Amino acid sequence: MGKFKKLQSTAVPLPIEEVDTDQIIPARFLKATTREGFGDNLFRDWRYEPDGTPRADFILNNPIYGGQILVTGRNFGCGSSREHAAWALHDYGFRVVVSSFFADIFRGNALNNGLLPVQVPESFLQDIFSAIEADPGASFLVDLEDQRFTIQATGQSAGFEIGPYKKLCLLNGYDDIDFLLSLRKEIEAFEERSRV
Amino acid sequence: MEKTLFDKIWDAHVAHQVEGGTDVLYIDRHFIHEVTSPQAFDGLRRRGIPVFRPDRTAATADHNVPTRNQHLPIQEALSRFQVDKLTENCREFGIRLYGLGHPYQGIVHVIGPELGLTQPGMTIVCGDSHTSTHGAFGCIAFGIGTSQVEQVLATQCLLQSKPRRMRITVDGELQPGVLSKDIILYIISRLSASGGTGHFIEYAGSAIRALSMEARMTICNMSIEMGARGGLIAPDEKAVEYLRGREFAPRGADFEKAAAYWRTLYSDAGARFDTEHHFRAEDIEPMATYGTNPGMGIGISQAIPGPPAKGNGRTFNKSLEYMGLRPGQKLAGLPIQYVFIGSCTNSRIEDLRIAAAFVKGKKKADSVYAMVVPGSKQVEKQAEAEGLDRIFREAGFDFREPGCSACLGMNEDKVPIGAYCVSTSNRNFEGRQGPGARTILASPLMAAAAAVAGRLVDVREGL
Numbered sequence: 067m068g069k070f071k072k073l074q075s076t077a078v079p080l081p082i083e084e085v086d087t088d089q090i091i092p093a094r095f096l097k098a099t100t101r102e103g104f105g106d107n108l109f110r111d112w113r114y115e116p117d118g119t120p121r122a123d124f125i126l127n128n129p130i131y132g133g134q135i136l137v138t139g140r141n142f143g144c145g146s147s148r149e150h151a152a153w154a155l156h157d158y159g160f161r162v163v164v165s166s167f168f169a170d171i172f173r174g175n176a177l178n179n180g181l182l183p184v185q186v187p188e189s190f191l192q193d194i195f196s197a198i199e200a201d202p203g204a205s206f207l208v209d210l211e212d213q214r215f216t217i218q219a220t221g222q223s224a225g226f227e228i229g230p231y232k233k234l235c236l237l238n239g240y241d242d243i244d245f246l247l248s249l250r251k252e253i254e255a256f257e258e259r260s261r262v
Numbered sequence: 263m264e265k266t267l268f269d270k271i272w273d274a275h276v277a278h279q280v281e282g283g284t285d286v287l288y289i290d291r292h293f294i295h296e297v298t299s300p301q302a303f304d305g306l307r308r309r310g311i312p313v314f315r316p317d318r319t320a321a322t323a324d325h326n327v328p329t330r331n332q333h334l335p336i337q338e339a340l341s342r343f344q345v346d347k348l349t350e351n352c353r354e355f356g357i358r359l360y361g362l363g364h365p366y367q368g369i370v371h372v373i374g375p376e377l378g379l380t381q382p383g384m385t386i387v388c389g390d391s392h393t394s395t396h397g398a399f400g401c402i403a404f405g406i407g408t409s410q411v412e413q414v415l416a417t418q419c420l421l422q423s424k425p426r427r428m429r430i431t432v433d434g435e436l437q438p439g440v441l442s443k444d445i446i447l448y449i450i451s452r453l454s455a456s457g458g459t460g461h462f463i464e465y466a467g468s469a470i471r472a473l474s475m476e477a478r479m480t481i482c483n484m485s486i487e488m489g490a491r492g493g494l495i496a497p498d499e500k501a502v503e504y505l506r507g508r509e510f511a512p513r514g515a516d517f518e519k520a521a522a523y524w525r526t527l528y529s530d531a532g533a534r535f536d537t538e539h540h541f542r543a544e545d546i547e548p549m550a551t552y553g554t555n556p557g558m559g560i561g562i563s564q565a566i567p568g569p570p571a572k573g574n575g576r577t578f579n580k581s582l583e584y585m586g587l588r589p590g591q592k593l594a595g596l597p598i599q600y601v602f603i604g605s606c607t608n609s610r611i612e613d614l615r616i617a618a619a620f621v622k623g624k625k626k627a628d629s630v631y632a633m634v635v636p637g638s639k640q641v642e643k644q645a646e647a648e649g650l651d652r653i654f655r656e657a658g659f660d661f662r663e664p665g666c667s668a669c670l671g672m673n674e675d676k677v678p679i680g681a682y683c684v685s686t687s688n689r690n691f692e693g694r695q696g697p698g699a700r701t702i703l704a705s706p707l708m709a710a711a712a713a714v715a716g717r718l719v720d721v722r723e724g725l
């Protein structure tokens with residue numbers, strides 16, 4: 067997993083709420099047995115007509131918008147636990163998703179894959195959408211160390227939460243397995259204790 | 263100190279505590295299936311490590327299998343490759359597999375309880391959000407991502423922070439024609455598709471206690487549709503009796519010892535919950551959904567509401583446009599083209615019995631394609647022993663072999679663009695049952711009645 071410290075980027079606005087993981091990556095694309103290539107089918111049915119032609123009205127097909135930050139409505143990532151949703155967003159090139167609210171499993175999956183979920187208050191989320199509307203080239207700064215998201219045009223910023231352990235993992239590119247494997251002895255001791 | 267049921271189980275499974283409120287949670291039972299496990303096994307191979315406790319993991323092939331001719335090789339190359347991969351991985355890492363052709367094969371959340379692998383007081387995980395189903399037995403059961411599947415394979419543990427506790431109490435008696443599916447659709451319609459986020463839910467109250475184990479599984483199954491981490495119900499004598507004699511349940515004196523422990527698993531009087539909700543069973547009608555998330559449900563006698571005051575109207579309108587419906591419209595009377603009775607929500611023997619009892623001696627409408635997909639080989643066998651398959655076939659239904667099927671449309675069982683499908687599954691997301699498919703979630707009884715009438719009807723009128 068790559069390290070994450072700071073990111074300055076433009077953002078793609080997707081002002082829809084309750085975006086479920088079936089929209090992020092439909093089930094019929096889950097047949098692969100590796101983690102690569104899911105970005106091609108990110109938001110497949112919103113992005114393409116059934117015959118494969120890009121839909122002009124979908125934001126990812128609009129050349130005005132781009133960047134490594136996706137800004138979206140509340141309850142993003144609800145539904146299925148498929149980690150393929152996080153892989154697809156990352157594979158497409160996103161490193162940060164901003165919303166006023168994330169579904170639990172998605173948040174965990176994102177963090178395990180170097181994709182930072184940034185949860186901000188609803189009113190601040192609307193400020194971000196307004197900033198992009200005013201200028202699609204507007205730039206944003208995500209600082210993981212300070213846990214702060216800044217709209218650079220206006221200087222407005224909001225803090226965001228992340229557990230100290232997960233923060234450490236992202237900053238250093240560690241993953242949970244390395245950590246858990248280092249606890250083998252404790253785990254075996256627990257098994258002994260609870261056998262009674 | 264008084265403890266909730268959830269806390270009793272959680273606290274007994276903390277193998278180690280990490281600074282900052284994260285626990286190393288020991289996992290008693292791990293289920294895997296073909297779709298969310300291959301990348302996890304690759305991870306183990308890359309690190310050159312074995313599965314830590316292979317006897318705690320069980321595998322089945324369910325999401326991506328055909329529901330016809332399961333004795334033949336899978337036609338579609340990618341699906342076949344994925345299912346074969348599971349078989350190879352299980353062989354290489356020493357994990358027991360209930361693959362295609364095995365008499366215990368089936369949807370992972372149907373076979374766990376059926377085999378007695380699911381037991382009260384356990385921690386259970388699976389790379390699948392509907393793992394919450396197992397909570398009906400009084401377990402902490404929840405869905406995880408593939409990276410976490412790899413963690414559990416490697417260490418039998420997960421890093422977790424404790425969720426908040428919610429209790430939902432449903433007291434009173436259900437009206438005739440109202441099933442547990444209606445209870446949970448009603449609760450989600452009240453609390454919304456994100457109303458349970460950050461919480462683990464305990465379901466309680468006289469209406470919940472009155473339910474069979476199968477019906478309780480339907481309730482716990484859909485906890486995730488409120489955004490909750492999971493749901494559970496305190497085990498009682500029904501849970502004990504359900505497990506007695508099951509393949510992997512303890513036997514003889516061991517069973518009695520286990521049952522004595524199971525009986526201690528309840529929330530102490532006075533235990534505190536972070537959030538509480540109360541509902542009356544009498545208020546619940548047969549339910550149906552009109553939108554593209556499970557929170558968008560109404561009683562069958564009601565009309566589709568307008569956009570909610572809170573939240574954005576754009577999302578609501580987009581949803582109704584997708585469904586081809588409008589505010590003010592009633593769902594009763596809506597012509598439908600597909601009926602799907604199946605999925606880990608409603609494919610157990612009791613669900614099939616309820617649907618079969620309704621369709622017995624009737625015929626499905628000509629305009630409808632109706633399919634019944636049993637949740638497991640054992641359910642299929644039991645249904646055949648009771649002659650339910652014949653009842654369905656005589657009524658013009660297709661009776662298939664077990665799997666997830668049209669619940670997620672990963673195999674060829676898809677609903678065509680624009681068609682309305684009354685489905686006993688758990689998700690009405692856009693395209694869930696196939697691109698452009700319009701899903702209406704309902705109980706097996708409502709689904710059976712819709713198949714016969716060719717439109718959505720209030721089942722209470724036919725009773």
Ligand code: SF4
Nearest residue numbers: 392605606666669670
């Ligand atoms: S039946 Fe549907 S919801 Fe249940 S495990 Fe299979 S795909 Fe998931």
